[in-house]
Amino acid sequence: MADVAHQETHGFQTEVKQLLHLMIHSLYSNKEIFLRELVSNAADAADKLRFKALENDSLYENDGDLCVKLSVDKDAGTLTIADNGIGMTRDEVIENLGTIAKSGTKDFFSKLSGDSAKDSQLIGQFGVGFYSAFIVADKVVVRTRAAGQPTDQGVEWTSAGEGDFTVGNIDKETRGTEITLFLRDDEKEFADDWRLRSIISKYSDHISIPVRMWKAPVEETEGPDGEKIPGQPGEWETVNKATALWTRDKSEITDEEYTEFYKHISHDFADPMTWAHNKVEGKTEYTSLLYIPSKAPFDLWNREQSHGLKLYVQRVFIMDDAEQFMPTYLRFVKGLLDSNDLPLNVSREILQDNKITQTLRQGCTKRVLQMLERMAKNDAEKYQLFWNEFGNVLKEGPAEDFSNREKIAGLLRFASTHNDSSTQNVSLADYISRMKEGQEKIYYVTADSYQAAKNSPHLEIFKKKGIEVLLMGERIDEWLMQHLNEFDGKQLHSIARGDLDLGDLDDEETKKAQEEAEKQIEGVLERAKTALGEKVLDVKFTHRLTESPACIVADDNGMTTQMMKLMEAAGQPVPEVKYHFELNPEHQLVKLLADVQDETLFKNWTEVLFDQAALSEQGSLKDPATFVKNLNGLLASLAK
Ligand SMILES: Nc1ncnc2c1ncn2[C@@H]1O[C@H](COP(=O)(O)OP(=O)(O)OP(=O)(O)O)[C@@H](O)[C@H]1O
Numbered sequence: 001m002a003d004v005a006h007q008e009t010h011g012f013q014t015e016v017k018q019l020l021h022l023m024i025h026s027l028y029s030n031k032e033i034f035l036r037e038l039v040s041n042a043a044d045a046a047d048k049l050r051f052k053a054l055e056n057d058s059l060y061e062n063d064g065d066l067c068v069k070l071s072v073d074k075d076a077g078t079l080t081i082a083d084n085g086i087g088m089t090r091d092e093v094i095e096n097l098g099t100i101a102k103s104g105t106k107d108f109f110s111k112l113s114g115d116s117a118k119d120s121q122l123i124g125q126f127g128v129g130f131y132s133a134f135i136v137a138d139k140v141v142v143r144t145r146a147a148g149q150p151t152d153q154g155v156e157w158t159s160a161g162e163g164d165f166t167v168g169n170i171d172k173e174t175r176g177t178e179i180t181l182f183l184r185d186d187e188k189e190f191a192d193d194w195r196l197r198s199i200i201s202k203y204s205d206h207i208s209i210p211v212r213m214w215k216a217p218v219e220e221t222e223g224p225d226g227e228k229i230p231g232q233p234g235e236w237e238t239v240n241k242a243t244a245l246w247t248r249d250k251s252e253i254t255d256e257e258y259t260e261f262y263k264h265i266s267h268d269f270a271d272p273m274t275w276a277h278n279k280v281e282g283k284t285e286y287t288s289l290l291y292i293p294s295k296a297p298f299d300l301w302n303r304e305q306s307h308g309l310k311l312y313v314q315r316v317f318i319m320d321d322a323e324q325f326m327p328t329y330l331r332f333v334k335g336l337l338d339s340n341d342l343p344l345n346v347s348r349e350i351l352q353d354n355k356i357t358q359t360l361r362q363g364c365t366k367r368v369l370q371m372l373e374r375m376a377k378n379d380a381e382k383y384q385l386f387w388n389e390f391g392n393v394l395k396e397g398p399a400e401d402f403s404n405r406e407k408i409a410g411l412l413r414f415a416s417t418h419n420d421s422s423t424q425n426v427s428l429a430d431y432i433s434r435m436k437e438g439q440e441k442i443y444y445v446t447a448d449s450y451q452a453a454k455n456s457p458h459l460e461i462f463k464k465k466g467i468e469v470l471l472m473g474e475r476i477d478e479w480l481m482q483h484l485n486e487f488d489g490k491q492l493h494s495i496a497r498g499d500l501d502l503g504d505l506d507d508e509e510t511k512k513a514q515e516e517a518e519k520q521i522e523g524v525l526e527r528a529k530t531a532l533g534e535k536v537l538d539v540k541f542t543h544r545l546t547e548s549p550a551c552i553v554a555d556d557n558g559m560t561t562q563m564m565k566l567m568e569a570a571g572q573p574v575p576e577v578k579y580h581f582e583l584n585p586e587h588q589l590v591k592l593l594a595d596v597q598d599e600t601l602f603k604n605w606t607e608v609l610f611d612q613a614a615l616s617e618q619g620s621l622k623d624p625a626t627f628v629k630n631l632n633g634l635l636a637s638l639a640k
Pocket residue numbers: 041042045083085086087088096097126127128129130131177266267
């Protein structure tokens with residue numbers, strides 16, 4: 001081996017050590033994936049070189065035949081994966097092969113449970129990349145030289161995958177990266193030619209560059225009749241299909257190939273849930289291959305998380321994570337886009353303000369929504385799995401994408417009083433199909449949780465009348481409902497807001513009984529208003545309650561409680577919000593209240609009812625101590 005100069009030892013970043021440890025102990029049942037990861041990195045390195053060489057083709061150094069070569073040395077027990085891609089400088093080696101550069105990594109590791117079965121799933125979602133080499137090797141040597149650097153700027157990286165690694169400078173004639181795995185004693189199967197070939201065809205057929213293996217020379221032999229059978233010289237034989245998968249005809253691609261390709265571009269271990277592969281011809285020409293993953297990535301909620309599609313222009317890789325082609329509410333989509341119209345020298349800046357970008361984005365968005373619609377229609381069970389993983393992200397859609405609002409609304413799923421479960425599986429169309437005769441609106445309630453929504457006092461009248469109400473208990477729901485006023489011509493109406501007009505659903509007889517009840521205790525409204533003063537907008541009678549004595553209701557144009565909480569959580573100043581205080585004239589406590597003559601006791605009583613209503617609506621009180629004091633005063637007066 002060549003001389004190594006300027007050798008230094010570095011410690012791995014803590015997370016790398018954790019990853020290595022976990023991987024070796026939890027991925028043993030799926031060892032062969034290390035080869036997929038390393039070949040995948042080699043193909044990425046070829047893509048990056050091609051892109052850089054668009055501006056400077058001297059980077060090819062007269063070797064433009066980009067490929068990956070696998071070779072084994074049975075005696076030494078090693079397997080080497082060599083590429084002639086972009087290579088790495090010394091600094092890049094230290095950075096890339098000593099740390100994990102993903103945002104949210106620390107967080108991710110803090111979530112691991114120590115249970116290897118569960119953790120191996122998570123590790124899969126995280127992606128193991130280069131470090132997977134240590135699943136089968138107890139020593140790894142990387143020798144690399146960045147394209148365009150002089151031959152004495154080669155770098156050698158060595159590690160046993162424990163606490164540290166060494167780097168030093170070497171002479172390296174050829175550009176690119178060569179990774180030698182010293183196979184563990186029980187992993188020598190990976191030095192077997194056939195085993196390697198079968199792994200490559202399983203995982204790496206779709207890689208766009210050739211993966212080659214050395215075919216040993218065959219000596220000249222003699223046939224049974226003494227004739228000479230000519231020998232064959234040794235050669236590098238291509239063992240994968242080596243055509244970019246998305247350029248092939250759909251009908252020729254198997255599900256397995258699509259699945260493997262997904263794993264290559266997404267670095268996900270799990271199979272995708274579904275995909276759509278489309279070639280668009282005409283004014284704008286492009287191919288898109290879009291996947292819906294089956295599991296949410298660990299950093300789905302991290303706002304800095306990189307997302308977007310892999311962008312190719314005329315089959316040349318341009319960039320990863322081109323977020324311009326996917327709206328944020330579809331950030332879970334993985335895939336690629338190959339455009340014939342964008343210029344090869346396109347940059348993120350150019351993409352931002354570009355007509356073609358917009359057309360492509362609209363096209364891709366449409367495809368994804370179609371794919372989801374189809375799944376919802378043809379396989380409700382699968383769609384439910386999708387919804388459970390990504391539903392809350394999709395709920396950002398109506399606010400972000402006005403033009404597709406109706407389509408997105410059709411894909412939403414909610415919990416509802418129709419089912420006795422928190423599962424979000426009711427679509428707006430389902431709801432409409434069950435609407436009562438005379439019902440014009442879609443009713444919903446938002447709260448802190450499903451449980452709180454389910455027990456909201458606002459639901460009482462709806463239960464009595466058998467009218468379905470959608471129950472929303474997620475943070476995002478309030479935001480969603482701010483931007484979704486209508487579906488299929490029907491208005492969506494919060495039952496905790498404004499006057500409740502059930503229109504034709506109120507029958508004459510009930511109305512009469514209500515008016516009668518109100519008459520009996522007429523004076524109570526004015527008295528309550530005086531007692532509460534500035535605390536309320538108004539005091540009214542209500543018929544939305546059957547079991548509770550009172551409730552508070554947001555003004556028609558005012559802010560709902562959930563909106564207030566959202567703003568508070570986002571650290572924004574929240575204006576003081578006043579409510580309508582509504583009394584149930586048929587409730588025993590309200591009837592008793594009307595009979596209280598002493599104004600101090602009346603005030604005390606009214607405040608307790610108001611605070612109770614506020615507590616049910618908001619989940620907490622600004623001044624709980626006064627509430628408790630008032631309540632105790634009231635109890636004491638009753639005991640007298
Ligand atoms: N063969 C290679 N040639 C050039 N650079 C490489 C090669 N292999 C790895 N790298 C560099 O090392 C980095 C880390 O690789 P690693 O496989 O750990 O992660 P990744 O490919 O970025 O993502 P993932 O962990 O999701 O696979 C890569 O992003 C790349 O910059």
